[in-house]
Amino acid sequence: MENGDVPALPRGVRLHFDAVRDTWVLLAPERAVTLDGIGHAILNVVDGTRSFGDITQLLAEKFNAPVDQIAQDSAGFLDALRNRRFLDVKA
Amino acid sequence: MTAPPPIAMLAELTHRCPLSCPYCSNPVEMARLDQELDTETWARVFREAAELGVLQLHLSGGEPASRRDLETLVKAARDAGLYTNLITSGIGLTEKRLAALDAAGLDHVQLSLQGTNPEMADEIGGYKGGFQRKMQVAEWIGKIGFPLTLNAVLHRRNLHQLPRALEMAVEMGARRIEVATVQFHGWALKNRDAFMPTREQAAEATRIVVEARKALKGTLVVDYVPADYHDDYPKKCMGGWGTSGLNVAPDGLVLPCHAAQTITHLEFERVQDKPLAEIWYEGAAFNAYRGTEWMADPCKTCERKTLDFGGCRCQAMAILGDASATDPVCVKSPHHGALQAQANTHAAQTDAPLVYRSQPKKLAETVD
Ligand code: SF4
Numbered sequence: 001m002e003n004g005d006v007p008a009l010p011r012g013v014r015l016h017f018d019a020v021r022d023t024w025v026l027l028a029p030e031r032a033v034t035l036d037g038i039g040h041a042i043l044n045v046v047d048g049t050r051s052f053g054d055i056t057q058l059l060a061e062k063f064n065a066p067v068d069q070i071a072q073d074s075a076g077f078l079d080a081l082r083n084r085r086f087l088d089v090k091a
Numbered sequence: 092m093t094a095p096p097p098i099a100m101l102a103e104l105t106h107r108c109p110l111s112c113p114y115c116s117n118p119v120e121m122a123r124l125d126q127e128l129d130t131e132t133w134a135r136v137f138r139e140a141a142e143l144g145v146l147q148l149h150l151s152g153g154e155p156a157s158r159r160d161l162e163t164l165v166k167a168a169r170d171a172g173l174y175t176n177l178i179t180s181g182i183g184l185t186e187k188r189l190a191a192l193d194a195a196g197l198d199h200v201q202l203s204l205q206g207t208n209p210e211m212a213d214e215i216g217g218y219k220g221g222f223q224r225k226m227q228v229a230e231w232i233g234k235i236g237f238p239l240t241l242n243a244v245l246h247r248r249n250l251h252q253l254p255r256a257l258e259m260a261v262e263m264g265a266r267r268i269e270v271a272t273v274q275f276h277g278w279a280l281k282n283r284d285a286f287m288p289t290r291e292q293a294a295e296a297t298r299i300v301v302e303a304r305k306a307l308k309g310t311l312v313v314d315y316v317p318a319d320y321h322d323d324y325p326k327k328c329m330g331g332w333g334t335s336g337l338n339v340a341p342d343g344l345v346l347p348c349h350a351a352q353t354i355t356h357l358e359f360e361r362v363q364d365k366p367l368a369e370i371w372y373e374g375a376a377f378n379a380y381r382g383t384e385w386m387a388d389p390c391k392t393c394e395r396k397t398l399d400f401g402g403c404r405c406q407a408m409a410i411l412g413d414a415s416a417t418d419p420v421c422v423k424s425p426h427h428g429a430l431q432a433q434a435n436t437h438a439a440q441t442d443a444p445l446v447y448r449s450q451p452k453k454l455a456e457t458v459d
């Protein structure tokens with residue numbers, strides 16, 4: 001994932017609050033991925049217009065953490081979603 | 092044990108289907124049209140499912156498009172907060188109906204593939220013109236933009252078409268393909284001679300899948316259900332009995348899996364009589380094989396017992412006549428050797444005819 005890449009949730013992939021288990025999940029074709037606080041925070045700012053660079057900047061400010069650390073964690077998370085086809089990425 | 096809430100529900104809206112695939116997972120005794128749950132009852136069941144913790148709803152059949160109220164049912168499921176997946180052969184869907192399903196909020200389509208050309212597909216499905224129609228439906232699905240999974244059902248007769256099935260999935264713009272080797276339940280049990288893959292075919296399919304996963308990474312997700320009987324360890328059926336999923340049959344019976352009715356001593360309850368949550372948590376059928384308490388050796392003392400929960404109860408029933416036995420696929424089962432030999436015998440029946448599934452009986456005979 002490069003700073004200029006723009007991630008987006010494709011059709012059929014959406015965030016959902018699971019009230020029964022009291023957690024956020026990502027609903028996708030035949031899968032439900034349980035999200036931790038970080039995962040949810042990342043996907044919350046993925047809107048199809050923000051670039052990966054914007055996203056990591058935003059999160060670094062929000063969590064008061066070094067941007068490199070945030071970038072590394074988010075890239076791993078987003079790449080895994082991309083490999084499952086739960087995330088589109090425009091260059 | 093206390094069970095977790097279920098994640099997925101398979102709603103078998105009807106047993107009716109224009110096709111008659113000889114491996115259909117519907118029970119050999121099918122529910123009649125006049126026994127099917129009505130729209131309102133399904134909508135209530137969807138709400139109860141969501142409240143219980145179900146996230147994924149699979150709308151299946153038979154052919155779910157045989158229900159005229161399918162669009163209304165999708166809307167009801169979305170309103171309940173469920174993720175809606177339509178499992179279809181495509182037959183019965185028109186461009187107009189797909190647009191209506193889109194408007195109703197349908198999330199995902201899983202399209203079955205009986206073969207990669209009309210000769211194979213129409214022979215297996217027992218429906219002339221089915222393949223061509225399916226290709227048309229796939230085009231409409233792509234045009235609307237529904238996320239698509241292609242579900243290629245494979246067996247001895249068509250396993251050589253696997254490479255083409257993978258290509259077709261990419262051409263259709265599917266995000267995912269399910270390479271599903273036939274599992275021997277329902278009608279497929281009657282067709283083991285015709286469908287059992289050879290050991291070599293099963294191994295070749297695994298090789299192709301591993302290669303395709305590498306080559307198509309990021310383009311197409313390849314999920315794989317390997318051949319039954321030839322393996323050394325059984326499948327963790329349904330993610331563990333009464334652990335993650337449930338089925339509701341067309342007539343309202345709530346089942347731990349689609350083949351559970353073959354375990355004849357179990358008694359099932361109906362959504363018309365009890366809340367879904369009570370059936371899930373308290374129902375005798377759901378508790379019968381939940382967890383590990385019910386196990387005998389070799390499962391009882393096996394380190395894999397929470398990995399595969401002893402395999403498939405319906406398979407133990409079908410082959411050994413004992414639903415609480417270790418799945419005979421397992422190398423630790425005393426019946427493993429016999430099953431492997433049986434598989435090879437089935438696979439050698441080169442001229443075996445297909446036994447097609449029949450259609451549900453019509454309404455009680457009427458004179459007109
Ligand atoms: S397996 Fe074939 S016959 Fe059975 S429901 Fe599916 S399409 Fe119809």
Ligand code: SF4
Pocket residue numbers: 324325389390391393394395396397399400401402417418421422423424
């Ligand atoms: S003995 Fe039972 S638990 Fe152990 S691997 Fe075989 S089926 Fe699974």
